[in-house]
Amino acid sequence: MTAIAFIGLGIMGSPMAVHLVKAGHAVAGYNRTPAKAEPLTAAGGRAAESIADAVTGAEVVALMVPDSPDVQDVLTGPGGVFEHAAPGTLIIDFSSIRPDVTRELAEEAGRRGLRYLDAPVSGGEAGARNAALSIMVGGDADAFEAARPVFEAVGRTVVHVGPSGSGQTVKAANQLIVAANIEALAEAVVFLRAYGVDLEAALEVLGGGLAGSAVLAQKGANMAGHSFEPGFRIELHHKDLGVVTSAAREAGVVLPLGALVAQLVASANAVGDGALDHSALLRGVERLSGTA
Ligand code: NAP
Secondary structure, eight states: OOEEEEEOOSTTHHHHHHHHHHTTOEEEEEOSSGGGGHHHHHHTOEEOSSHHHHHTTOSEEEEOOSSHHHHHHHHHSTTOHHHHOOTTOEEEEOSOOOHHHHHHHHHHHHHTTOEEEEOOEESHHHHHHTTOEEEEEESOHHHHHHHHHHHHHHEEEEEEEESTTHHHHHHHHHHHHHHHHHHHHHHHHHHHHHTTOOHHHHHHHHHTSTTOOHHHHHHHHHHHHTOOOOSSBHHHHHHHHHHHHHHHHHHTOOOHHHHHHHHHHHHHIIIIITTSBGGGHHHHHHHHHTOO
16 A cells, blocks of 8 residues: 555546545545545545645655646645655656656656656546556656556556656657547548438448547547537647647657647637537537538
8 A cells, every 4th residue: 555645636637546545545635626536535535635735644646737837836836746745755747748847847856856757648538437548657667667556556558668758758649649530530520421421320330440449439429419528628638739749849850730730729729619628629620611
């Protein structure tokens, strides 16, 4: 049993923290909006009153917050994790953020005698609820081995992909692939509807062939039913595509499809769809086609 602090009990963090309790760990969860700690306390975890309260006595500190500035606040801000974590504490950042920010935070953690892994996840809300996430981990091999029981409680495919920041780079690639997939599926749905094809039948047969994908399996029904409750919000995907396009530019590589999809996601965000699930990229294709 490990004493774990879990900070950020949102769509992803809440079920992950619950799985850690179910795996036998002692979990103290902190969320800015306290009501979101209810599933954790119902499962037998503790709702901490502050970051300091959660982190004091913890051997592992897990984070699941939206963006780079949020991770920086939680770790380096006044009353944050770096102020309160004991030397040797293992910090696991499950959030999807910029690889360069991750590397800076990992260096600062190292100077303070803390261990640090970036461990962004893929698999969506369903993956978090079913403890079936893919977890792409960057950092030292020793820290990765120490974190294995935590990863195994929340994930199914757990891979150490390289040094600090590598997990975030792999996650950026993941978000490029997922956005392009969703856009292609959305365009197919608009196309099929234009021909009056039975959409359910079409998606079933497409799902069994080379066009089949986790995106089609998880998001096809959302699109068919025009139901866009998140899930994964467009505003978060917009953040991720900003990470992809700026990191690609820095590396001097060209991602034409990524650039186009980033613009389409930016448009969805700009017209007010940011709080919808990313399957709502369908609405953008409908707007362009005059079928909205
Ligand atoms: P979410 O539902 O918005 O949860 C984020 C949590 O972080 C909320 O509980 C929020 O607290 C807290 N938070 C936000 N800013 C904070 C700050 N500055 N300081 C302290 N706490 C803060 O988001 P999510 O969907 O779980 O996503 C979390 C991360 O996972 C993101 O990086 C996202 O890209 C990644 N991710 C999400 C999915 C998905 O399908 N949703 C899949 C893979 C990866 P409040 O309750 O007070 O707002």
